[in-house]
Amino acid sequence: MNAEEIALETRAMTGTDFVREAVRAMSAYTLEPRVARDKLDQNEGAFDLPGDLKSEIVQRVLGRRWNVYPDFEALELREAIARRAGLTRENVLVGNGSNELLMIAMATLVAPGRRVVIPTPTFPLYEKLAVIFGGEVVRVEVDPRTGLLPLRAMLSAAAGGGEPALVVACSPNNPTGGVLAPGDLDALLASGAFVLLDRAYGEFWDDGAPAPSDRLVTLSTFSKAWGLAGLRIGWLESTPELCGEMRKVKLPYNLNVFSQEAALVALENEPLMRARVEETLRERARVISRLASMRDLEIFPSRANFVAFRVAGDADALFAGLAERGVLIRNVSRYPGMSRCLRVSIGTTEQNQRFLDAIADALAGGSDRSAR
Numbered sequence: 001m002n003a004e005e006i007a008l009e010t011r012a013m014t015g016t017d018f019v020r021e022a023v024r025a026m027s028a029y030t031l032e033p034r035v036a037r038d039k040l041d042q043n044e045g046a047f048d049l050p051g052d053l054k055s056e057i058v059q060r061v062l063g064r065r066w067n068v069y070p071d072f073e074a075l076e077l078r079e080a081i082a083r084r085a086g087l088t089r090e091n092v093l094v095g096n097g098s099n100e101l102l103m104i105a106m107a108t109l110v111a112p113g114r115r116v117v118i119p120t121p122t123f124p125l126y127e128k129l130a131v132i133f134g135g136e137v138v139r140v141e142v143d144p145r146t147g148l149l150p151l152r153a154m155l156s157a158a159a160g161g162g163e164p165a166l167v168v169a170c171s172p173n174n175p176t177g178g179v180l181a182p183g184d185l186d187a188l189l190a191s192g193a194f195v196l197l198d199r200a201y202g203e204f205w206d207d208g209a210p211a212p213s214d215r216l217v218t219l220s221t222f223s224k225a226w227g228l229a230g231l232r233i234g235w236l237e238s239t240p241e242l243c244g245e246m247r248k249v250k251l252p253y254n255l256n257v258f259s260q261e262a263a264l265v266a267l268e269n270e271p272l273m274r275a276r277v278e279e280t281l282r283e284r285a286r287v288i289s290r291l292a293s294m295r296d297l298e299i300f301p302s303r304a305n306f307v308a309f310r311v312a313g314d315a316d317a318l319f320a321g322l323a324e325r326g327v328l329i330r331n332v333s334r335y336p337g338m339s340r341c342l343r344v345s346i347g348t349t350e351q352n353q354r355f356l357d358a359i360a361d362a363l364a365g366g367s368d369r370s371a372r
């Protein structure tokens with residue numbers, strides 16, 4: 001048979017027919033590009049790195065050869081991260097944002113049919129990745145009013161199948177702001193579950209580093225408290241054995257020279273990050289107390305650098321009214337369990353003030369696009 005005859009015998013398939021069913025059924029993780037004076041929609045750290053530290057990073061990068069690959073193992077950075085946590089570099093992997101490490105962890109741990117317990121609403125990427133890798137997602141409802149993740153429901157969902165489940169816990173949780181209470185992580189691990197703990201906002205909630213376990217992977221990022229979202233750097237901590245398995249999945253040279261140097265400089269200046277976290281926490285208290293004094297808003301407790309709240313009226317209209325006033329926040333009202341909810345990141349004092357003024361004005365019906 002020649003090629004044409006073989007083609008005639010084969011069922012015709014278009015390009016997208018080759019796409020896996022699980023992927024075709026998904027929607028993409030997207031963010032509508034919007035320009036605003038005050039961007040308080042993505043929970044980035046409020047403060048840029050000071051100019052002198054940026055210059056130092058650039059100087060270090062200028063001193064490196066760009067025609068050679070970066071350190072294959074990112075040894076210096078992994079060492080520096082491990083030292084902070086009293087671990088060894090074998091306990092640490094670094095990646096192009098914690099998103100990349102989340103993908104690596106899911107690809108390593110989620111076999112087809114494995115149950116993945118996801119307290120919801122939460123960061124949407126967990127469910128997307130679990131589905132891509134063939135996991136069976138078990139959603140557990142998070143009540144944003146409690147300020148906590150629902151331990152009991154998580155435990156019973158984890159125990160529900162034949163074999164122990166993978167439990168994803170985002171603490172503090174995006175977008176609700178709630179946390180795992182002290183002791184809850186131990187309870188989850190004691191149940192036999194494997195826990196993927198996302199500590200992206202961990203610096204804002206000083207719950208201490210979790211005790212090591214051979215069924216625990218934690219994810220952290222330089223994108224939030226450390227103020228380096230633009231450079232895409234994250235890290236993962238686990239046992240040397242699990243890190244060894246995940247290293248098989250990770251692509252080589254995933255962290256470039258610039259990012260590695262920037263993260264090292266950030267770590268050398270950790271007191272700066274701590275001071276900025278303190279300032280963000282002070283501002284969070286101020287924003288919450290002002291919002292709480294406004295009629296028709298229900299504020300949810302938050303341990304992170306953002307605050308979610310429910311609007312008595314039309315959340316879409318309030319979101320649009322804020323955007324008209326130059327303040328972009330996040331409309332999370334289509335997240336499960338978050339009807340009529342919005343989420344605002346804590347910015348600088350000036351940004352927060354403009355947000356508070358804008359929302360007071362919008363709620364008072366200060367334009368045609370009234371929120372009520």
Ligand SMILES: Cc1ncc(COP(=O)(O)O)c(C=O)c1O
Nearest residue numbers: 097098099123174200221223234
């Ligand atoms: C819970 C959570 N995890 C991870 C990330 C992404 O982190 P990174 O920038 O390190 O990829 C985000 C970003 O918003 C997040 O909210």
